Amino acid sequence: MTGQRGSRRPDVTTVELVGGVEKRALVLVDHDPRWREAYADHERRIRAALGPAAVQVEHIGSTAVPGLAAKPIIDVLVTVEDVTAEEDYLDQLLGAGYVLRVREPGHRLVRTPDRDVHVHVWEVGCEAAEDYLLLRDRLRTDPADRELYERTKRALVARDWPDMNAYADAKTEVVAAIKDRARRSQT
Numbered sequence: 001m002t003g004q005r006g007s008r009r010p011d012v013t014t015v016e017l018v019g020g021v022e023k024r025a026l027v028l029v030d031h032d033p034r035w036r037e038a039y040a041d042h043e044r045r046i047r048a049a050l051g052p053a054a055v056q057v058e059h060i061g062s063t064a065v066p067g068l069a070a071k072p073i074i075d076v077l078v079t080v081e082d083v084t085a086e087e088d089y090l091d092q093l094l095g096a097g098y099v100l101r102v103r104e105p106g107h108r109l110v111r112t113p114d115r116d117v118h119v120h121v122w123e124v125g126c127e128a129a130e131d132y133l134l135l136r137d138r139l140r141t142d143p144a145d146r147e148l149y150e151r152t153k154r155a156l157v158a159r160d161w162p163d164m165n166a167y168a169d170a171k172t173e174v175v176a177a178i179k180d181r182a183r184r185s186q187t
Helices: 034-053 090-095 127-141 143-157 164-170 172-186
Strands: 056-060 074-080 099-104 107-111 117-123
Touching (some): 090 107, 127 143, 164 172
Antiparallel strands (some): 099 107
């Protein structure tokens, strides 16, 4: 791998949203057991494309939580040693059929052309990556937080949003409270 931590290069300092803001219809559907199979197919595809550059590949987001309604978009977490070393993973993901959507400090996002799978690339040890797993695991194991999260999502999805990011930002307070409870329960 080219991008090792010792030879760290500067990361991007702005958010590049390839294709600009997209207004999309946001719809929640009941949990679909086929999401797990779809994730598994993409995990294989990603691991084949990246080999050892993919340190970790995980199913995250609401589709990874049995019993939780979700937007029918599979979210995948991939960790790499150095997110700034795009030559270690980006062209390989693009070659596997994904398209670049977001380049921002510490994070890259590629997705399928159908926009039904989002692959989030973070660096090993990144707090954001760990938070995705913390939230997923809490929602899988705590029925009260799972119900709160679904209730919040249902209320928010009924509103008009300029894009999916605005909808996601509106969930921040509830997500932070759930993660805080998860952290407290670990101690």
